[in-house]
Amino acid sequence: MYPKLVIDLNKLQQNLDAVADITERGGCSLMIVTKGLCADPEMAKLVAASPRVSYMADSRVQNLASYCDIAREAGKKTLLLRIPMHDEVADVIKYADVSFNSELSTIRLLNEEAAKAGKVHDIVLMIDLGDLREGIFFQREELIWDAVEEILTLENIHLHGIAVNLTCYGAIIPKNDNLSQLVRIAGEIEKRFDYKLEMVSGGNSSSIYLIDKGELPEGINNLRLGEAFLLGNDTAYETDLPGTTGDAMVLQAQIVELKEKPSLPIGEVGVDAFGQKPYYEDRGIMKRAIIAVGKQDTDLDSMTPVDPQVEIMGGSSDHTILDVTHCDKDYQVGDIVSFTLGYGGMLKTATSPYVAKEYIK
Numbered sequence: 001m002y003p004k005l006v007i008d009l010n011k012l013q014q015n016l017d018a019v020a021d022i023t024e025r026g027g028c029s030l031m032i033v034t035k036g037l038c039a040d041p042e043m044a045k046l047v048a049a050s051p052r053v054s055y056m057a058d059s060r061v062q063n064l065a066s067y068c069d070i071a072r073e074a075g076k077k078t079l080l081l082r083i084p085m086h087d088e089v090a091d092v093i094k095y096a097d098v099s100f101n102s103e104l105s106t107i108r109l110l111n112e113e114a115a116k117a118g119k120v121h122d123i124v125l126m127i128d129l130g131d132l133r134e135g136i137f138f139q140r141e142e143l144i145w146d147a148v149e150e151i152l153t154l155e156n157i158h159l160h161g162i163a164v165n166l167t168c169y170g171a172i173i174p175k176n177d178n179l180s181q182l183v184r185i186a187g188e189i190e191k192r193f194d195y196k197l198e199m200v201s202g203g204n205s206s207s208i209y210l211i212d213k214g215e216l217p218e219g220i221n222n223l224r225l226g227e228a229f230l231l232g233n234d235t236a237y238e239t240d241l242p243g244t245t246g247d248a249m250v251l252q253a254q255i256v257e258l259k260e261k262p263s264l265p266i267g268e269v270g271v272d273a274f275g276q277k278p279y280y281e282d283r284g285i286m287k288r289a290i291i292a293v294g295k296q297d298t299d300l301d302s303m304t305p306v307d308p309q310v311e312i313m314g315g316s317s318d319h320t321i322l323d324v325t326h327c328d329k330d331y332q333v334g335d336i337v338s339f340t341l342g343y344g345g346m347l348k349t350a351t352s353p354y355v356a357k358e359y360i361k
């Protein structure tokens with residue numbers, strides 16, 4: 001069935017080994033983030049089987065639930081990345097060994113729920129170093145000390161460490177100076193409370209470049225990698241990480257119409273199916289292929305045709321139009337066209353119920 005996401009497990013293994021090599025060079029434990037591929041079960045098995053991975057993390061508790069048994073059997077901790085909703089604390093205690101937190105009201109609820117379950121739940125306190133998504137703001141240090149003071153009194157909560165997230169909302173790039181603030185805050189917590197933090201987590205795929213530049217501050221002992229593992233990307237400067245490949249996932253779609261038509265629509269131009277006013281370039285008569293995949297399944301701005309002579313013109317919910325005028329290959333209705341994906345395209349294809357999956361083992 002098409003559209004189809006083809007997942008090459010050998011290439012994913014290659015990427016996993018490559019990012020593990022880098023994080024080991026940097027003295028960091030490895031947390032693999034599975035949300036970009038919607039916790040695909042074959043991918044989760046592969047990650048669980050690697051002795052180099054310490055944590056398996058996702059932003060959705062449902063995704064953790066899908067693989068928590070195999071992760072725990074393999075000795076990995078499951079970790080919830082998104083700050084938990086009050087509404088989901090029972091599931092968090094059940095499926096996550098560790099969760100990221102920034103709100104005392106939620107941490108108190110987790111404590112109550114953990115007590116009911118007869119567990120001690122690990123939390124990581126998020127510190128915001130200026131990206132302005134989650135975390136206690138680093139310039140309000142008294143709020144950090146107050147939070148830690150209360151957390152340490154909660155009997156069914158264990159403070160596992162602190163973490164920062166960057167390059168998500170504010171697009172702030174991790175550097176030695178901002179990550180050094182995290183290390184300093186960790187040291188201050190340890191001194192004030194005479195307490196050892198196990199984890200000082202220095203960010204996501206945008207922090208990995210610092211290791212081979214020799215600029216990851218000493219004291220950062222964990223990185224959380226999704227895109228670096230799945231697509232081989234350093235997301236700070238958009239370079240390819242050594243030893244990785246960007247085509248472990250390929251989207252395939254089938255041509256349903258192929259016709260010669262003008263490049264300019266005829267009639268008064270209104271707005272397209274998504275309320276946008278389109279712009280057209282006059283390229284004369286073109287060979288246009290329609291493939292049966294659309295914005296419900298993928299992100300058209302986040303896919304690259306494997307055949308470099310194919311150009312994506314645009315599309316709507318269920319159709320994508322390709323310019324195949326200048327292709328050496330003589331495309332026919334029924335042919336399959338392949339695309340490599342960026343993060344957005346991968347995420348949407350992996351979560352669309354209309355996209356089938358095939359594995360290369």
Ligand SMILES: *Cc1c(COP(=O)(O)O)cnc(C)c1O
Pocket residue numbers: 033035036059081082165203204205206224225226227228235
């Ligand atoms: C998604 C996420 C990550 C992983 O990000 P990548 O850029 O895919 O490596 C790490 N940490 C948090 C808190 C996240 O939400």
